[in-house]
């Protein structure tokens with residue numbers, strides 16, 4: 494038996510992200526399940542970075558139906574534990590098609606939920622930076638998606654595994670990041686939501702590739718290789734672009750034959766290569782596909 498503080502009793506390890514491990518725990522005081530994330534840090538001499546505590550305090554005030562609630566922050570010895578509400582499923586399970594119906598209304602509802610949570614955080618200048626099906630959780634009772642892992646500890650946390658051996662692939666990473674931009678804007682989250690939306694429709698990841706370059710080639714094989722005309726500034730972002738094979742954009746309506754035209758239109762605006770022209774979460778919520 495593993496106790497986290499005096500209140501939470503460890504049951505199972507349910508996840509392992511880049512920056513910590515997640516345990517399903519029993520909250521002995523409130524008599525309910527919670528998810529406890531243990532954050533790892535580089536060196537232990539300076540104790541726990543104050544930044545994490547500050548960020549966590551902000552997130553504790555973040556209350557929205559489509560954001561996984563942070564309930565408690567524990568600072569035990571050299572670790573920080575973040576206590577969240579617990580949900581039984583994530584969108585990965587949904588993608589595997591076992592647990593839930595996959596009709597077009599469900600896709601629409603889930604996309605609206607994800608965008609609502611994202612819009613709420615973006616309005617508060619909180620970025621996610623790593624949106625993917627694994628941290629989109631599903632509340633089956635309310636049939637609602639909630640975004641987990643928003644804006645946490647990324648700049649200060651230390652990865653569990655070295656970059657190359659990180660779990661999974663950077664499948665949901667925006668092209669500007671893959672091309673080496675260090676300027677994260679809210680547009681990176683919209684890209685990830687677009688990839689997730691596409692995946693709900695076609696039952697498999699839209700872009701694949703084990704390495705960043707393979708992934709870029711996969712993206713460009715569908716959306717076309719960008720140039721200064723379609724994405725001003727792209728060549729100064731990365732010289733690399735000039736050496737890649739050139740692809741022409743595919744007709745998205747042909748790639749997504751099961752998606753209604755309004756959905757294809759919204760998807761094309763979320764998967765816009767140029768981040769400055771990518772649709773915002775707020776505008777996406779007003780798009781005819783979702784209204």
Ligand code: INR
Nearest residue numbers: 508515528577578579580581582628641642
């Ligand atoms: C489940 C997870 C259910 N619930 C994986 C999971 C599989 C099945 O990570 C999880 C979480 C939960 C979770 O119920 N609450 C949280 C994860 C995270 C925060 S985080 C909160 O930050 O994404 O690791």
